Ligand code: SF4
Ligand code: SF4
């Protein structure tokens with residue numbers, strides 16, 4: 478098993494695992510939003526899990542690095558924190574922060590992360606850009622809130638894992654990117670209201686079972 482030194486602590490990791498997973502398995506928290514161990518190709522879209530690795534010029538996303546024996550990494554440096562805070566500001570600039578009525582309130586990964594990085598969820602002087610409409614109800618039993626979605630893709634992945642295909646997909650591009658459901662016949666055959674793996678994996682409150690179904 479590879480042995481690593483992270484924040485001056487010696488840890489052991491499974492062969493072939495990511496540095497992020499090795500740290501999490503050893504009780505070293507690295508902010509992360511788009512990572513799932515079962516995903517094969519980590520897209521590193523949230524830009525949160527930066528670490529510094531000895532021998533690398535710049536901080537690097539730990540979810541895209543495979544552990545190596547004798548690797549030396551630091552998770553808590555000034556430049557790491559600067560990058561994480563910048564990524565968080567970017568997410569918050571397209572987020573409708575209204576936690577009280579949100580289903581994710583108090584179990585939200587974004588709240589956890591903001592607290593960890595000591596960044597308020599409503600930073601001063603941050604220009605906010607929100608999408609319209611604020612709720613999509615085109616799925617038979619799921620409501621989707623684009624201004625809470627961090628586009629991590631976990632919902633698409635777990636739906637595919639569970640059913641061999643996903644009824645959820647990314648739609649549109651750039652700022653307009655959203656999660657969308659398609660193939661309505663597949664939606665009913667997958668019995669979404671009894672499944673909800675997508676709702677359960679969502680790290681924020683962007684996908685929820687419509688109230689009348691609960
Ligand atoms: S997703 Fe999280 S940060 Fe956003 S409104 Fe809901 S609880 Fe608040
Ligand atoms: S709906 Fe939730 S799980 Fe799906 S991409 Fe958005 S934040 Fe991620």
Ligand code: FES
Pocket residue numbers: 508509510511512520521522523524525526538539540541
């Ligand atoms: S968890 Fe690594 S970039 Fe999102």
